[in-house]
Amino acid sequence: xxxxxxxxxxxxxxxxxxxxxxxxxxxxxxxxxxx
Amino acid sequence: xxxxxxxxxxxxxxxxxxxxxxxxxxxxxxxxxxxxxxxxxxxxxxxxxxxxxxxxxxxxxxxxxxxxxxxxxxxxxxxxxxxxxxxxxxxxxxxxxxxxxxxxxxxxxxxxxxxxxxxxxxxxxxxxxxxxxxxxxxxxxxxxxxxxxxxxxxxxxxxxxxxxxxxxxxxxxxxxxxxxxxxxxxxxxxxxxxxxxxxxxxxxxxxxxxxxxxxxxxxxxxxxxxxxxxxxxxxxxxxxxxxxxxxxxxxxxxxxxxxxxxxxxxxxxxxxxxxxxxxxxxx
Numbered sequence: 575x576x577x578x579x580x581x582x583x584x585x586x587x588x589x590x591x592x593x594x595x596x597x598x599x600x601x602x603x604x605x606x607x608x609x
Numbered sequence: 610x611x612x613x614x615x616x617x618x619x620x621x622x623x624x625x626x627x628x629x630x631x632x633x634x635x636x637x638x639x640x641x642x643x644x645x646x647x648x649x650x651x652x653x654x655x656x657x658x659x660x661x662x663x664x665x666x667x668x669x670x671x672x673x674x675x676x677x678x679x680x681x682x683x684x685x686x687x688x689x690x691x692x693x694x695x696x697x698x699x700x701x702x703x704x705x706x707x708x709x710x711x712x713x714x715x716x717x718x719x720x721x722x723x724x725x726x727x728x729x730x731x732x733x734x735x736x737x738x739x740x741x742x743x744x745x746x747x748x749x750x751x752x753x754x755x756x757x758x759x760x761x762x763x764x765x766x767x768x769x770x771x772x773x774x775x776x777x778x779x780x781x782x783x784x785x786x787x788x789x790x791x792x793x794x795x796x797x798x799x800x801x802x803x804x805x806x807x808x809x810x811x812x813x814x815x816x817x818x819x820x821x822x823x824x825x826x827x828x829x830x831x832x833x834x835x836x837x838x839x840x841x842x843x844x845x846x847x848x849x850x851x852x853x854x855x856x857x858x859x860x861x862x863x864x865x866x867x868x869x870x871x872x873x874x875x876x877x878x879x880x881x882x883x884x885x886x887x888x889x890x891x892x
Contacts (some may be wrong), residue, residue: 584738585630591731592634592664592703595710598655599641602716604647 622714627739631703635664638710639713656714663706670699671739681758700735756812762810765802768819771827772798778827778853781834784846789829790853797860798823804867811867818863825886826856855882 575583642657654789674695681838708728711719719727735741756764772795805811812819833849859882 576770584734584736586740587730587734588630588634591727591734592631592707595707595715595727596635596637596641596660596664598636598708599714600644602759603644 627675628668630666630738631668631671635661635668635706638664638714641714643692649832650716653714653716656709656712660706660710660714663702663709667699667701667703670695670702671735674699675739677758677762680762694741696735697741700732700739700741703735704732707731707829747823756809760814761809764816764819765805768798768802771823772802774827774843775823775830778831778834779809782830782837784887786836787833787849787853790857790868794826794856794860797827797857797864801860801867803865804864814867815863818859822882825883852886 615711638657638661642654642661645654645657677695684705684885705728708724708731711727712721718724775791775798776795781790782788782791790834801815805815827851833845836845
């Protein structure tokens with residue numbers, strides 16, 4: 575696999591995993607906060 | 610043969626942007642943990658807090674791995690970067706952290722199998738985006754050289770720092786003869802560094818010289834400079850002249866030994882010099 579493509583895929587995976595989990599954790603708390 | 614560029618303390622280090630992504634992506638976990646704690650969800654808060662800590666540690670390790678790799682490229686160094694695979698360890702920590710957050714840190718958790726899958730996906734993402742140090746790289750010289758980039762860079766940087774300290778101290782010495790001799794000593798010591806940079810295999814043989822001996826030379830020069838800012842003391846001056854003579858001899862012998870690949874005799878001589886430095890009382 576070419577290196578740039580590998581990097582792009584890796585970036586997307588990190589965004590979809592680490593980014594999603596941490597944002598989900600923050601946003602999931604939001605209704606509780608509002609409530 | 611491999612070569613390495615010499616450390617230049619004035620060279621501007623480029624800003625390392627790679628690795629910041631992880632700090633950014635994991636940052637929401639910190640307020641999320643605090644909010645959960647505020648709302649009384651201790652387990653969730655703990656999972657998020659631990660996940661955040663692991664992610665920060667992972668980002669720091671991964672950045673260290675990248676920095677070492679960049680340093681190796683900057684100095685044309687081709688060997689295993691470190692005995693610790695910083696990026697692989699960092700990726701492992703991040704994977705564990707995200708697994709914990711996904712499993713225990715969310716109100717609607719991923720469940721154990723889903724969290725394991727997510728952890729593995731994080732590992733894969735790290736491998737693809739950051740690469741793991743040396744994995745899949747074939748370098749026959751690694752075993753032969755027996756010193757990693759991390760050790761070599763540290764050794765050379767420390768030695769350069771000691772030479773700079775000798776030069777700085779020599780500027781405070783009023784005696785012109787001593788200043789000239791110290792200048793020559795610094796030049797010769799740099800020549801030894803250059804020999805090591807040209808062929809890092811020599812680093813093993815010169816380790817004691819670079820660490821113990823150069824530091825002794827630095828201490829003696831700084832000590833002499835400190836005590837001779839005012840009126841000169843003739844007795845110490847004779848002692849210092851003798852010590853300088855020994856330093857010059859040892860440097861010349863170090864260069865010779867590096868050429869001959871013989872380290873044992875010189876190690877003994879360095880120890881003798883250490884004793885002489887103490888006995889002369891100029892430190």
